[in-house]
Amino acid sequence: MFMVNIHKRTTHDEMITDQDLKYIALCGMANNEIEDQIHRFRDGFPYISLDRPCIPDNGILRLSRADHRFLLELYEEAALKGRVSKFIPASGAGSRMFQGLFGLKNTYAHLSRIDLQNKADEGDEVAQYGVSFFNALVQYPFYGTLIESLGEKTLNNIMENGPYEVILDELLTKKGFNYPDLPKGLLPFHRYRDQYRTPFEEHLVEADAITKTSTGQIKIHFTVSPEHMDRIKNHVDSAIQNYNPDTTFEISFSTQNPSTDTIAVDLNNQPFRGDDGQLLFRAGGHGALLENLGGVHGDIIFIKNIDNVVPDHKKVDIHYYKRLLGGFLIQTQNLLFNYAEKLGQTKGEILDEVLNFCRTRLSIEPPKSALRTKATTHQYLKHILERPVRVCGMVRHTGEPGGGPFFVKNKKGEITPQIVESAQVNMDDRKQKEIFESSTHFNPVDLVCGIRNRHGTPFDLSKYRDPETGFISYKSKGGQPLKAMEHPGLWNGSMAHWNTQFVEVPAHTFNPVKTIEDLVRPSHQPQ
Numbered sequence: 001m002f003m004v005n006i007h008k009r010t011t012h013d014e015m016i017t018d019q020d021l022k023y024i025a026l027c028g029m030a031n032n033e034i035e036d037q038i039h040r041f042r043d044g045f046p047y048i049s050l051d052r053p054c055i056p057d058n059g060i061l062r063l064s065r066a067d068h069r070f071l072l073e074l075y076e077e078a079a080l081k082g083r084v085s086k087f088i089p090a091s092g093a094g095s096r097m098f099q100g101l102f103g104l105k106n107t108y109a110h111l112s113r114i115d116l117q118n119k120a121d122e123g124d125e126v127a128q129y130g131v132s133f134f135n136a137l138v139q140y141p142f143y144g145t146l147i148e149s150l151g152e153k154t155l156n157n158i159m160e161n162g163p164y165e166v167i168l169d170e171l172l173t174k175k176g177f178n179y180p181d182l183p184k185g186l187l188p189f190h191r192y193r194d195q196y197r198t199p200f201e202e203h204l205v206e207a208d209a210i211t212k213t214s215t216g217q218i219k220i221h222f223t224v225s226p227e228h229m230d231r232i233k234n235h236v237d238s239a240i241q242n243y244n245p246d247t248t249f250e251i252s253f254s255t256q257n258p259s260t261d262t263i264a265v266d267l268n269n270q271p272f273r274g275d276d277g278q279l280l281f282r283a284g285g286h287g288a289l290l291e292n293l294g295g296v297h298g299d300i301i302f303i304k305n306i307d308n309v310v311p312d313h314k315k316v317d318i319h320y321y322k323r324l325l326g327g328f329l330i331q332t333q334n335l336l337f338n339y340a341e342k343l344g345q346t347k348g349e350i351l352d353e354v355l356n357f358c359r360t361r362l363s364i365e366p367p368k369s370a371l372r373t374k375a376t377t378h379q380y381l382k383h384i385l386e387r388p389v390r391v392c393g394m395v396r397h398t399g400e401p402g403g404g405p406f407f408v409k410n411k412k413g414e415i416t417p418q419i420v421e422s423a424q425v426n427m428d429d430r431k432q433k434e435i436f437e438s439s440t441h442f443n444p445v446d447l448v449c450g451i452r453n454r455h456g457t458p459f460d461l462s463k464y465r466d467p468e469t470g471f472i473s474y475k476s477k478g479g480q481p482l483k484a485m486e487h488p489g490l491w492n493g494s495m496a497h498w499n500t501q502f503v504e505v506p507a508h509t510f511n512p513v514k515t516i517e518d519l520v521r522p523s524h525q526p527q
Contacts, residue, residue, distance in 0.1 A: 016271065020279055027281060028259030037262050041269045041483055045470050047426040051415050053439040054405035059363050059417050060394055060441060060502045063324060071327030078330055083299040084211045085219035088203055089286055089490070090232075090306040091256065093225075094187050095180040097516050098172060102180075104130045105168040113162040132517075134159060137167075139520045141188040141196040145177070146170060183228045186235060189519060190311040191526050199513075200232065201239045202309035208247065209319050210302070210326075219250045221296050223289055226255045254295065260288035262485040264477070272482045280477060285486030287470070290494040294451070294461040300326060303447040303491070307513040313527040314511075321393065321505045325448045328503060329391040335361065336499065337454035340385040343378065354381045362499050367413035388459045388498045392419065392491070393446035393505035397439060400512070403492065404439040405502045417500045419443045419491050423471050441502075444510035447491060449498075461494075469493025 016024075016034070024034055054060050063071070078084060107126050108116055113134075119127035137143055137159065147155055149170060158167055170176030179187055185203075188196040197205075200222070207220045224232050233253065240249045261281040264272040272280045293301070302322065310318060339354050351374060358364045358381065370380035394405055403421040410416070420436070427433045452458050469488040476482060488494045511523040518524065 020271075023279060027261065028257070029261075034263050037485055038265060038269065038271065040470070040485065041265045041472060044472065045424075046468055047429075047432070048406075048418070048420055048424040048469070049409045050420065050425060050432050050435040051407040051409045053435060053441075054363075054394075054407060054417055054502055055440050056504055059407060060405060060504050061328075062504050063328065068324060071331060072323050073327070074330045075323045075327035078300060078326070079211060080214040082213040082215075082217060082219075084302070084326065085221065085296070085298045085300070086203065086207050086211060086302045086304070087221050087293055087296060087298070088223070088304060088306055089289055090183065090185045090200070090222045091225040092184045092306060093180075094182050094184040097184065097187070097514065098180045100129050100515065100517070101133070101168060101172060104133070105165070105172060109165040109168050110163050113160065116162060116164075130164070134164065134167075136520045139525065140516070141191040141519060142171070142177070142179075144191065144194065144196070145188065149176065183225060183232065184513075185222075185224075185306045186228070186232065189307075189309060189513065190524060192311070197311075198235070199306045199309050200236055202311075203304075203306070204236070204239055204243075204249070205312070206309070206315065206319065206322075207249075208243070209315065210322050212247070215248075216244075216246045217248045217250060219298070221252045221254065221292075221298075223254050223256065223292050229253060229255065252296070254292045256283060256288050257291055260284045260291060260487065262487070264475070264482045264484050267481055267483065269483070272477065272480075275478065280482070282475075282484050285471065286490045287465075287487030287492070287494045289490050290461055290465060290487075293449075293490070294458070297458050299450070299452050299456075300329065301449045301451060302326070303445065303449060305445045305512065308444065308446070308511060310511050310523055311526060314508075314523060317506070318509045321509050322446075322448070325391050325393055325446070325503060325505070328501070329389065329448045329450055332361065332389055332391065332499070332501060333450045336385050336389060340382070340454055343382055343385060351377050351381065354385070358384055362501065363407070363417045364499075365415040369412060370414075384499065386453060387464055388449065388451050388461065388495070389501075390447050390449045390491075390495060390498050391501045391503055393444060393509065394441040394502045395444050395505055395507045395510045397442045398507060400442055400444075400510075403443045403489075404436075405441055405443065406435070406439065416496075417502060418496060419489075419500075421471075421489065421492060423473075424469060424492070441504070442510075443491065444505075444512075445491060446505065446509065449495075464495065464497040466493040466496035469496060 021031060024031060056062055103126050108130055116127050116130055120131045158164060171179055185199045187198060189199055190197045207218050212218050236251055262284045264280040264282050266272050274280055339357060342350050343354060366380055371377050403419045406418055406420045407415050408418040425432050425436045465488055469492055471486040473484050475484045513519060
């Protein structure tokens with residue numbers, strides 16, 4: 001059999017067979033990509049060098065009330081002209097939301113209500129979780145569906161006496177709704193009288209409110225998993241039938257390209273193989289969606305997670321701040337385009353003004369090497385002005401896991417604002433850890449992006465990512481440990497070389513649903 005060394009530095013048993021090469025090609029990948037990934041597992045990714053956290057008035061802007069009207073007018077004009085759309089990563093599964101219920105089902109589903117309460121009184125955390133869940137069951141959006149399925153009398157009897165196996169089977173298994181196997185976007189989130197809405201439906205409502213053109217067009221793109229594509233399309237098609245006939249939805253869907261998957265390795269950094277001897281590839285994380293974002297060929301695009309939605313009575317204020325962020329982005333774009341135009345027409349007269357703009361408005365501190373001469377300064381500023389731009393809403397830290405806003409220093413000495421995850425930081429370095437933990441704000445994934453240049457041509461987004469900012473994590477397959485790799489995150493390293501601005505928004509604009517218990521929070525309850 002023909003064998004190929006994956007790299008000259010590898011050992012004799014680090015081999016990729018000719019059959020593997022065929023499989024790699026079939027997946028749309030290049031052999032050199034797989035080589036790079038395996039070497040990356042061995043060498044790792046370099047840590048980010050944090051300079052300091054971004055805080056209000058130093059990296060995080062607070063928009064003045066006096067500016068609101070002007071920014072809202074800027075945004076409204078762009079929206080009516082059809083410049084605005086939404087991009088929603090929606091391939092996440094709902095299974096993680098139900099881990100608590102699975103624990104309850106596997107442990108105490110057979111208990112009566114009295115026995116479950118006794119266990120809870122003894123301090124059993126699983127039982128305490130169960131008592132809390134069933135006490136709040138009437139508040140969940142799927143409560144009405146349970147009544148329809150089981151009958152109100154039967155449901156009430158189970159609630160009063162137990163055991164709870166029938167209810168848990170109805171929620172968790174194929175005997176009933178099978179919620180854990182659904183995409184999160186298809187789960188019931190909010191109740192409206194005798195019906196409920198899913199996150200897909202709530203995002204349609206938001207798109208209707210903030211992206212509609214003067215002719216009634218609404219543009220929204222969902223990235224979904226291929227196995228759920230047909231069901232999601234049917235669901236969305238059904239939902240838009242409830243809108244005014246004068247409203248036209250331009251809804252598109254895409255899946256993560258299999259060619260963006262990454263190879264898995266064992267703990268010795270050898271290619272991981274399944275029981276059939278086949279190489280194992282895994283999804284490359286949300287950073288792989290950069291290709292999907294670029295493929296939309298949009299102009300001004302809002303990015304928001306599928307689970308960050310609220311019922312109608314909570315939407316007004318949230319939509320207000322989204323319009324503000326959009327208006328601020330357009331204002332920034334106008335300044336960038338104007339300076340880029342002037343810079344192309346002058347040999348130095350405006351350099352100080354543009355340099356001040358980069359430092360104050362864009363929060364960028366150029367490396368000393370870029371400012372040695374007027375020629376190097378001119379070239380550097382030209383590069384800065386002609387790249388994608390994003391405005392990111394930031395909320396006060398409330399203990400949610402995830403990244404935050406920081407000033408980051410690169411190898412050249414340039415300092416720029418970036419969204420950084422804990423996995424990117426060397427927590428063994430006391431100073432770096434202190435900087436990370438001193439952050440006051442959190443990234444709720446509330447972005448608006450400008451991805452066209454001043455001539456209206458879409459940027460090639462792949463040119464503005466930092467390939468050094470990926471992630472390596474530990475997973476398992478068939479009980480065997482493995483190492484997996486993710487591409488630079490969509491709003492982390494994949495946008496590292498964009499112009500980035502952080503704007504403080506109220507904490508109540510961030511309402512994620514990570515577990516089903518989040519659905520009984522006040523922000524997700526009916527009015």
